[in-house]
Amino acid sequence: MNSKSRLHIPHPPARPGEKPDFSYLQISPAGVVARPDVNAHARDIESLAYDMVRVLDDDHSAIGPWHPHLDPQDLQVALRHIMLTRIFDDRMLRNQRQGKTTFYMKSTGEEAVSIAQCMALEPGDMCFPSYRNQGLYVARGRSLVDLMCQCLSNTRDMCKGRQMPIMYHWREGRIFSISGNLTTQVPQAVGWAMAAAIKGEDDIAATWVGDGSTAEPDFHHALTFASVYQAPVLINVVNNQWAISTFQAFAGGERRPFAARGLGYGIPGIRVDGNDFLAVYGVTRWAAERARKGYGPTLVEHVTYRASGHSTSDDPSRYRPKEEWDDWPLGDPLERLKQHLIALGEWSEDRHETLNEELEKHVMDCWKEAMSYGTLTDGPKLDPDEMFEDVFAEMPEHLKKQRAHLKKLRS
Amino acid sequence: MANMNMIQALNSAMDIMLARDPAVVIMGEDVGYFGGVFRCTDGLQRKYGEHRVLDSPISEGGIMATAIGMGVNGLRPVAEIQFADYIYPAFDQIVSELARLRYRSAGDFWAPVTVRTPCGGGIRGGQTHSQSPEGIFTHVCGVKVVMPSNPYDAKGLLISAIEDDDPVIFFEPKRIYNGPFDGDANKPAVPWTTHPKGDVPEGYYTVPIGKSDIVSAGTDVTILTYGTMVHVAEAAAQRGNIDAEIIDIRTMIPLDVDTITSSVKKTGRCVIVHEATRFSGFGAELTATVQEECFWHLEAPIQRVTGWDTPYPHAFEWEYFPGQERVVEALELVMEPA
Ligand SMILES: Cc1ncc(C[n+]2csc(CCOP(=O)(O)OP(=O)(O)O)c2C)c(N)n1
Numbered sequence A: 001m002n003s004k005s006r007l008h009i010p011h012p013p014a015r016p017g018e019k020p021d022f023s024y025l026q027i028s029p030a031g032v033v034a035r036p037d038v039n040a041h042a043r044d045i046e047s048l049a050y051d052m053v054r055v056l057d058d059d060h061s062a063i064g065p066w067h068p069h070l071d072p073q074d075l076q077v078a079l080r081h082i083m084l085t086r087i088f089d090d091r092m093l094r095n096q097r098q099g100k101t102t103f104y105m106k107s108t109g110e111e112a113v114s115i116a117q118c119m120a121l122e123p124g125d126m127c128f129p130s131y132r133n134q135g136l137y138v139a140r141g142r143s144l145v146d147l148m149c150q151c152l153s154n155t156r157d158m159c160k161g162r163q164m165p166i167m168y169h170w171r172e173g174r175i176f177s178i179s180g181n182l183t184t185q186v187p188q189a190v191g192w193a194m195a196a197a198i199k200g201e202d203d204i205a206a207t208w209v210g211d212g213s214t215a216e217p218d219f220h221h222a223l224t225f226a227s228v229y230q231a232p233v234l235i236n237v238v239n240n241q242w243a244i245s246t247f248q249a250f251a252g253g254e255r256r257p258f259a260a261r262g263l264g265y266g267i268p269g270i271r272v273d274g275n276d277f278l279a280v281y282g283v284t285r286w287a288a289e290r291a292r293k294g295y296g297p298t299l300v301e302h303v304t305y306r307a308s309g310h311s312t313s314d315d316p317s318r319y320r321p322k323e324e325w326d327d328w329p330l331g332d333p334l335e336r337l338k339q340h341l342i343a344l345g346e347w348s349e350d351r352h353e354t355l356n357e358e359l360e361k362h363v364m365d366c367w368k369e370a371m372s373y374g375t376l377t378d379g380p381k382l383d384p385d386e387m388f389e390d391v392f393a394e395m396p397e398h399l400k401k402q403r404a405h406l407k408k409l410r411s
Numbered sequence B: 001m002a003n004m005n006m007i008q009a010l011n012s013a014m015d016i017m018l019a020r021d022p023a024v025v026i027m028g029e030d031v032g033y034f035g036g037v038f039r040c041t042d043g044l045q046r047k048y049g050e051h052r053v054l055d056s057p058i059s060e061g062g063i064m065a066t067a068i069g070m071g072v073n074g075l076r077p078v079a080e081i082q083f084a085d086y087i088y089p090a091f092d093q094i095v096s097e098l099a100r101l102r103y104r105s106a107g108d109f110w111a112p113v114t115v116r117t118p119c120g121g122g123i124r125g126g127q128t129h130s131q132s133p134e135g136i137f138t139h140v141c142g143v144k145v146v147m148p149s150n151p152y153d154a155k156g157l158l159i160s161a162i163e164d165d166d167p168v169i170f171f172e173p174k175r176i177y178n179g180p181f182d183g184d185a186n187k188p189a190v191p192w193t194t195h196p197k198g199d200v201p202e203g204y205y206t207v208p209i210g211k212s213d214i215v216s217a218g219t220d221v222t223i224l225t226y227g228t229m230v231h232v233a234e235a236a237a238q239r240g241n242i243d244a245e246i247i248d249i250r251t252m253i254p255l256d257v258d259t260i261t262s263s264v265k266k267t268g269r270c271v272i273v274h275e276a277t278r279f280s281g282f283g284a285e286l287t288a289t290v291q292e293e294c295f296w297h298l299e300a301p302i303q304r305v306t307g308w309d310t311p312y313p314h315a316f317e318w319e320y321f322p323g324q325e326r327v328v329e330a331l332e333l334v335m336e337p338a
């Protein structure tokens, strides 16, 4: 044995051709993790960062102190949102494959995070998402046509052709503009929350970041400021196990759960089953109430799995076994909520099938409408003059000159 | 000789340097097992092991800072920043540390880091996968700045960069990874097999840092350009039927002033073409240099053809990209009789 130091190089448990192995995952049984008071001191609830809050058990019933006791109607709405998000993602992937859009990123397998959290937050709460939170738009009721028009960069594109597909924003819906640069939104959410507190308002901020992106220094800026000022913010790490081709261990997930990152800063960390709609909802209610009542920030780690490729530019079969998603021990969030509703006697396979067809048709109709406003190649087009707008609030002379130059070239 | 595209040429350069020099290490996001999102490091981890080709956490500042530390401790790191648009989290480590280490320690410490990063647009990457930030780095004292325009130069320059004891920021125009691109997006893509500079020696060779390349000799006007725009400029000169001397700058720092000025003194006219935005872009430095050195030889004001001073828009990619038409327009302007 070599006694000299060597680097530890993290490895995923399985590569293509090998058998998936999720034995590294610590999973608590449903219902066993205690729910502390919302004013608990971070120091007294450290175990929440290591356990896993789960509400849905293997028999599809909801148990334990984190059970949010939602009405069945609300659960049906949630299921509808999750199904719609999934159908939307599938359709948009196909549209990209057919050359209608240039790029797409799916949220398949992790839809419950955005949907449950958005439903648990208040409408005035401000969301600072990553690029894999399209469920926020679905849950807050933005028209899919609007999202599709953005992906098409067409005449109704909210970004006026300036951003790649999926880089949405929604000022009225309180969802911040998505950046291509990872993790920048996390400390910005903290600043937004600080402003709410400075202004004496009740709104809180919530933000989402991937496991891999926690390695960026911005994540640590966020924790420091949130901790120092006890800002009313909910910081969510969506640990879907992969960051493009690198396993979550490359962001340090092998040593301690991401939820435990909060502890060093005195911020409570909660690790939750991200594919358990009820657990995510329950944890979000707890953290939102804590923030709103002035007890400060919470860091939540959602344990989930990125079922699709990173994006349409990615081929995951090059770096992970194809069967991983089937073997994922926390299952499919859609299927688990559906089975829970069926167990409650509030849903059936027939109703599911009917709703599925309705949503498929709705998404197709939205797509047809969106296409009628143009695509990058066909139909009506945005005016290239738009390119020079909004660089500044008021266009300076040099941009006016450049705009005129382009106009002359095009005439 | 073998036919290589730019990705294979860069891969070959790193392969050779990993084999020749045990101090060379490669680090970056997705560069190891996966071989990089553009596949430039494909197969290198398998060949040289996980201590030579390292996947990194997603932290550009961390990549840069640890590369500096490794460089100080005798290694020769080649750090990949996945897109030039994501280099800014590493900015402080580059500007305040990497660039100035030798100076502030009076030569006692230095870090021979090469930073490879894909730049430029034309791939529908929108504002965060299309930028050309070379001018930001040419304003920093203590880093060399390089951008090749073809596989042959890419390999030779990357080997020089890795061997260089000074830090080098090595920009790779991603639009021409797989083939030369003359700015006409409607034409079918052509591979590097169609281009003489796609012929690349399989073994070790260098292209010196600090030397421009006269891509085509001419007498009417000098075109100063680099990266993807070399190919656009060639096509534009042909289209405008102008006998242009096209100089591929290749290395912005240090700049080959002699090649530039002797050409402009000969032609008396100068057009500068780059994809980066205009205001304070590298073209401004070239303009100033030509004006200072060649003023009495100039027969027309120097023209610049650049990206507009806006972020790179997704939908208006080809209205934004300074294509052949705009280069022809500038060539005609400088050719107008006084
Ligand atoms: C500053 C910066 N560096 C690198 C990238 C390239 N990039 C885009 S997504 C990604 C992986 C992120 O993984 P993770 O945070 O786990 O989120 P997930 O995609 O799994 O949702 C990388 C490296 C980027 N967009 N921004």
Ligand SMILES: [Mg+2]
Pocket (backbone or CB within 6 Å): A210, A211, A212, A238, A239, A240, A241, A242, A243, A244, A306
């Ligand atoms: Mg991830």
